[in-house]
Amino acid sequence: MSDIALRGTALSDATLSDTTPRDITLRELLYAADRGGYAIPAFNYSDIWDLLAIVRAAEREKAPVILASNPLVVGQIGAELVGPLGKAVEDTAAVPVIHHLDHSETVELCLKAIDVGFKSVMIDASKQPLEKNIRTTRRVADYAHQRGVSVEGELGRIKGRGFEGGSGDEDFLIRVDEAVRFVEETRVDSLAVGIGTAHGFYKGKPEINFKRLDEVNRAVSIPLVLHGGTGIPAEDVREAIRLGINKVNVGTMIHSTYMNAMREELVRRGPSPYTLDVVKPVLEKITDVVAEWIRVCMASGRAAGLSRPKVARKANLEY
Numbered sequence: 572m573s574d575i576a577l578r579g580t581a582l583s584d585a586t587l588s589d590t591t592p593r594d595i596t597l598r599e600l601l602y603a604a605d606r607g608g609y610a611i612p613a614f615n616y617s618d619i620w621d622l623l624a625i626v627r628a629a630e631r632e633k634a635p636v637i638l639a640s641n642p643l644v645v646g647q648i649g650a651e652l653v654g655p656l657g658k659a660v661e662d663t664a665a666v667p668v669i670h671h672l673d674h675s676e677t678v679e680l681c682l683k684a685i686d687v688g689f690k691s692v693m694i695d696a697s698k699q700p701l702e703k704n705i706r707t708t709r710r711v712a713d714y715a716h717q718r719g720v721s722v723e724g725e726l727g728r729i730k731g732r733g734f735e736g737g738s739g740d741e742d743f744l745i746r747v748d749e750a751v752r753f754v755e756e757t758r759v760d761s762l763a764v765g766i767g768t769a770h771g772f773y774k775g776k777p778e779i780n781f782k783r784l785d786e787v788n789r790a791v792s793i794p795l796v797l798h799g800g801t802g803i804p805a806e807d808v809r810e811a812i813r814l815g816i817n818k819v820n821v822g823t824m825i826h827s828t829y830m831n832a833m834r835e836e837l838v839r840r841g842p843s844p845y846t847l848d849v850v851k852p853v854l855e856k857i858t859d860v861v862a863e864w865i866r867v868c869m870a871s872g873r874a875a876g877l878s879r880p881k882v883a884r885k886a887n888l889e890y
Contacts, residue, residue: 612637616640
């Protein structure tokens with residue numbers, strides 16, 4: 572939904588505004604990103620340590636971010652614990668932070684996440700036939716919007732087979748006519764688009780269909796989401812942002828950095844190290860990776876002066 576002519580410049584030297592609303596929604600942040608010509612980065616976390624590293628990087632870069640929790644994390648830790656944890660971070664971070672449920676394939680988990688305090692959920696019914704995808708997504712959207720929660724849907728397929736799920740099929744590209752219908756009938760706030768990206772590490776250079784992205788962007792009136800950010804060259808990420816992407820998901824690079832740094836630190840310290848002694852240098856490495864991705868998304872400094880737009884550029888913000 573982006574128009575490069577309306578974009579501003581970076582605010583890298585700005586300071587945080589005391590008027591930035593704590594309860595700003597993801598929907599509102601994405602429209603602000605669209606107007607500003609950047610994307611809100613979404614980072615998948617596994618536990619409290621990498622979660623804190625993500626927030627630390629966001630505060631360092633003065634950037635709004637999304638903390639994405641996948642169903643495996645919610646299932647292992649428990650929704651009743653993960654929900655309040657995310658809310659506590661949203662309330663105490665020095666920058667706008669949104670706690671988001673990523674790639675839920677069930678309505679039940681989405682509703683549970685909403686009930687325990689998630690401010691945004693993704694219902695991924697993209698493996699289902701279009702009609703069922705629409706019905707499933709609309710059910711979540713209706714429930715969420717009554718409670719002020721944003722909803723992301725998906726069309727096309729995100730390739731790969733990471734923990735987020737994915738498809739190995741060749742028929743992965745989003746169709747423009749289906750996108751228009753899907754947005755109109757589901758009333759989702761953002762749309763993840765299948766344009767050739769994949770979960771996990773890429774084998775070779777990612778082949779992103781920028782033409783299809785541009786076509787979808789011109790046809791629908793809501794923010795678009797790029798999944799499978801890990802391994803996409805920075806220039807391709809920025810081209811995708813120019814063509815309408817307002818949210819970029821990064822997961823594999825966070826988990827890989829975390830585990831590799833943890834292994835190296837454990838080997839370096841030898842037997843029986845103290846947990847916090849090991850964790851501190853590991854978190855620094857995660858923080859650096861997150862900060863670099865924030866810069867790739869051109870989100871540094873964008874936390875300053877964020878406020879609710881009265882009217883979106885392409886669509887009314889009222890549900």
